[in-house]
Amino acid sequence: MNAAHVESPVRDDDRTTVDGGFAVYVHWPFCQAKCPYCDFNSHVRHKPVDQSRFAAAMAREIETFAAWTGARRPLSVFFGGGTPSLMEPSTVEAVLCAIDTSLGLPSDAEITLEANPTSVEQARFEEYRAAGVNRVSLGVQSLSDAELASLGRLHDAATARAALALAKRIFPHVSADLIYARPKQTTAAWADELSEMLDLAGDHLSLYQLTIEPGTRFFDLAEAGKLIVPEDDAAADLFELTGEMTRAAGFTRYEISNHARPGGEAKHNLVYWRGGTYVGIGPGAHGRIDIAGTRTATSTHRHPETWLAAVEADGHGLAEREGLDADARADEYLLMALRLSEGMDLDAYARRSGAPLPEERVDALVAGGFLARQGRRIIVPDTARLLTNAVVRELAQ
Numbered sequence: 001m002n003a004a005h006v007e008s009p010v011r012d013d014d015r016t017t018v019d020g021g022f023a024v025y026v027h028w029p030f031c032q033a034k035c036p037y038c039d040f041n042s043h044v045r046h047k048p049v050d051q052s053r054f055a056a057a058m059a060r061e062i063e064t065f066a067a068w069t070g071a072r073r074p075l076s077v078f079f080g081g082g083t084p085s086l087m088e089p090s091t092v093e094a095v096l097c098a099i100d101t102s103l104g105l106p107s108d109a110e111i112t113l114e115a116n117p118t119s120v121e122q123a124r125f126e127e128y129r130a131a132g133v134n135r136v137s138l139g140v141q142s143l144s145d146a147e148l149a150s151l152g153r154l155h156d157a158a159t160a161r162a163a164l165a166l167a168k169r170i171f172p173h174v175s176a177d178l179i180y181a182r183p184k185q186t187t188a189a190w191a192d193e194l195s196e197m198l199d200l201a202g203d204h205l206s207l208y209q210l211t212i213e214p215g216t217r218f219f220d221l222a223e224a225g226k227l228i229v230p231e232d233d234a235a236a237d238l239f240e241l242t243g244e245m246t247r248a249a250g251f252t253r254y255e256i257s258n259h260a261r262p263g264g265e266a267k268h269n270l271v272y273w274r275g276g277t278y279v280g281i282g283p284g285a286h287g288r289i290d291i292a293g294t295r296t297a298t299s300t301h302r303h304p305e306t307w308l309a310a311v312e313a314d315g316h317g318l319a320e321r322e323g324l325d326a327d328a329r330a331d332e333y334l335l336m337a338l339r340l341s342e343g344m345d346l347d348a349y350a351r352r353s354g355a356p357l358p359e360e361r362v363d364a365l366v367a368g369g370f371l372a373r374q375g376r377r378i379i380v381p382d383t384a385r386l387l388t389n390a391v392v393r394e395l396a397q
């Protein structure tokens, strides 16, 4: 990233503690193949993608959003997908330069790129680092060849191990994703796999339970009785085991599915969970921005070429733009913040909602062991973590 950094008289950290912070999400919607469990906005193209045209459209869309939100320096940029490691490093650099020009990118901004751990993508790591990326999030998903094949992944376990080792040499921060509670997975098999991952890991792990989403091939197989995932009790045991093993290895489960060594927490995702503001650019990206004082939910066209044509015609690819009222804002904050081990700030809730959470509802959940109080914060304790959605429903009624 070569563009000059814009200085701002407002310290971004000061604002972050008050309103959750500000970030930019960039969606790269292309993949080499479609995984059978995937419901993300990902598309396979059999001809080369015109990357410079997409980069120019992303730069234009950033400019438009910056005009709406006013210049505010993001504390994080996240390239997600799809498979952003199919972006040429020059495309990544062009998008980062555009963000710097329109918004100003602080020198300590977290800049994450999701990458699949194939050898082709590893060959680009040095260039991504030179382009300004300082954190890579590797979609390892499993360290078993058979499991990777059944998940439809294009890499094997040895390539994933090599990618992790290389990423740790090149990037200051490295995250890896694993999927557990997979069909027929035993507790012992998961313990072995996680143990190996904890030896290989950088400073962050995202450990997700497999969910079967409508519209995916896994959904059709599950409907036909050909794919059986662990029952709730077995999945809960795997969740407990995951927390015990990561804790013993020096990680903190700071969000339901995310674990970090001290200082390795994802600044970007914390903006979402703390109810912050984020610009979402690229096909199918979601955002939460303030336009003329109104918190606004945005989403762009999902189909890549439709999005491209819209940006080239209008300067943005928005498909929907909806102002959120106080109730919607407060409910969203409740839903996101209670996922965090730091919990939710009662005063921040009241600022969004215009009224405090009813004390009697909080007290009842505290008495039942489903919530704990810590000063002006409420927290879902570890023992009730799997019931977080029920706690949110109870509070939001």
Ligand code: SF4
Pocket (backbone or CB within 6 Å): 030, 031, 032, 033, 034, 035, 038, 039, 040, 042, 081, 082, 083, 116, 139
């Ligand atoms: S690589 Fe990721 S985004 Fe692409 S199809 Fe697979 S799960 Fe979906």
